[in-house]
Amino acid sequence: MATLRQLEYLVTVVDTGSFTRAAEQLHVTQPALSHQMRALEAAVGGPLLERLPRSVRLTPMGRAVLPHARAALAEAERLHTVARRTAGLEEGELEVAAIYSVSLGILPPVLRAWRRLHPGVRIRLREYPHADLLRAAMAAGRADVAIGPVPDGWEGPIRELGVEEFAVVLPVDDPLADSPTGTVALAELADRDWVHYAPGNGLADLLDHVAAQVGFHPRAAVRAEQTSAAPLLAAAGLGPALVPANIVPPHFDGAVLRPHPPVRRTLAAYTRTRPDALTVAFADLVVGVGCVDPAG
Numbered sequence: 609m610a611t612l613r614q615l616e617y618l619v620t621v622v623d624t625g626s627f628t629r630a631a632e633q634l635h636v637t638q639p640a641l642s643h644q645m646r647a648l649e650a651a652v653g654g655p656l657l658e659r660l661p662r663s664v665r666l667t668p669m670g671r672a673v674l675p676h677a678r679a680a681l682a683e684a685e686r687l688h689t690v691a692r693r694t695a696g697l698e699e700g701e702l703e704v705a706a707i708y709s710v711s712l713g714i715l716p717p718v719l720r721a722w723r724r725l726h727p728g729v730r731i732r733l734r735e736y737p738h739a740d741l742l743r744a745a746m747a748a749g750r751a752d753v754a755i756g757p758v759p760d761g762w763e764g765p766i767r768e769l770g771v772e773e774f775a776v777v778l779p780v781d782d783p784l785a786d787s788p789t790g791t792v793a794l795a796e797l798a799d800r801d802w803v804h805y806a807p808g809n810g811l812a813d814l815l816d817h818v819a820a821q822v823g824f825h826p827r828a829a830v831r832a833e834q835t836s837a838a839p840l841l842a843a844a845g846l847g848p849a850l851v852p853a854n855i856v857p858p859h860f861d862g863a864v865l866r867p868h869p870p871v872r873r874t875l876a877a878y879t880r881t882r883p884d885a886l887t888v889a890f891a892d893l894v895v896g897v898g899c900v901d902p903a904g
Contacts, residue, residue: 612684614648615677617641618656622674625663701730702890705751707742707810708835710875711735713854714755714769718897722890729886738810746878752887755894757810758876766878767895774814774871775853777803777842778863785863792865795822801829803841803849811835815850818871839864 621630621641631638649656656670666674689700706715711733719731734750736742739757746754758766776792778785784792798819804826805812812831819826829847832838835855842849843862850871856864877894879887 610648610651612680614644614651615680617644618648618670618674618677619681621645621657621664622666622670627659627664700728700886701732702753702886703732703734703751704890705734705736705742705745705754705756707739707756708735708737709811709852709855710755712836713852714875714894718894721897722893725893726889737806737808738813740810746880749880752883753877753879753891753894755877756875758874759878762878764878764880765883765891766876767891769875769877769895771872772875773853774850774867774873775856776865776867777839777849777851777856778865779843779845780861780863782863784865787865790866791868793822793868794819795824797826797848798822798824800827800848802826802847803838804828804831805835805838806831806833809833809835811838811850814871814873818850818867818869822869 617630617634620634621627624630624633627638627641627645631641634641645657652669652673654669655667656673658665658667704715715733719733722729722731734745736745736756739759742754742756743759743762745751746759755769758768776794776797778792784796802815804815809832815826830841832841832849835851838849839851839856839860839862841847842851843860850867853864856862877891879891883891
């Protein structure tokens with residue numbers, strides 16, 4: 609039966625393209641590496657690598673085996689990480705998933721506080737443009753905790769963070785920018801060309817939905833791939849933008865108004881059914897530091 613060490617040797621030889629470089633990286637002798645590769649080939653029942661004058665090449669069997677070798681090594685690393693957490697060691701890696709706007713507005717102070725409390729735990733951040741993609745990634749086990757809109761039908765723990773308010777951004781010289789109430793009716797912007805979002809971004813769906821509720825479909829002057837670009841493009845005069853209020857930077861060079869009717873969504877941190885202690889600690893910190901103000 610193949611061992612994890614042999615699978616590690618196979619992956620390293622493939623990644624370095626050389627038995628010599630692989631042996632150096634693995635801190636073993638080249639004869640020892642060659643011996644383990646022959647043992648692995650005997651275990652799986654055929655040759656995995658073809659030696660070329662200046663490189664190595666995977667055989668058809670090698671190409672079939674390699675993805676499984678990588679998956680086995682990744683699973684073994686996750687196993688060790690869980691074991692370290694269970695033992696209470698302050699090291700390892702926590703995988704956090706979030707929609708784009710959350711990683712801009714809510715997560716920075718949370719991650720700063722986490723770094724101060726747990727300097728030995730690395731954070732891997734995975735960002736998704738749509739809440740449906742976030743939920744699917746979490747269900748597939750690609751992260752330990754997700755932060756985004758409350759997921760429908762989620763069976764694991766959900767910690768609500770509060771209600772996220774949206775704002776309309778206009779250039780400062782726009783005729784509607786000096787509203788004495790600090791608000792703007794969305795219907796007044798029906799004839800404008802908007803700073804919209806790229807297809808697949810959840811905020812594109814949100815803008816279309818709230819516009820439809822007041823009787824229009826927003827025309828796109830430009831579609832922003834990055835959520836952070838939308839308020840900047842709006843302030844530059846390309847069109848109004850609907851953005852989460854918490855992503856607008858301080859001293860922003862644009863007019864920020866509350867839409868009428870208000871646009872809001874509830875955010876949450878959620879995990880699978882049996883989160884470990886480290887994941888629970890991060891979710892607790894998100895609730896304590898990352899809560900949005902329900903009053904806007």
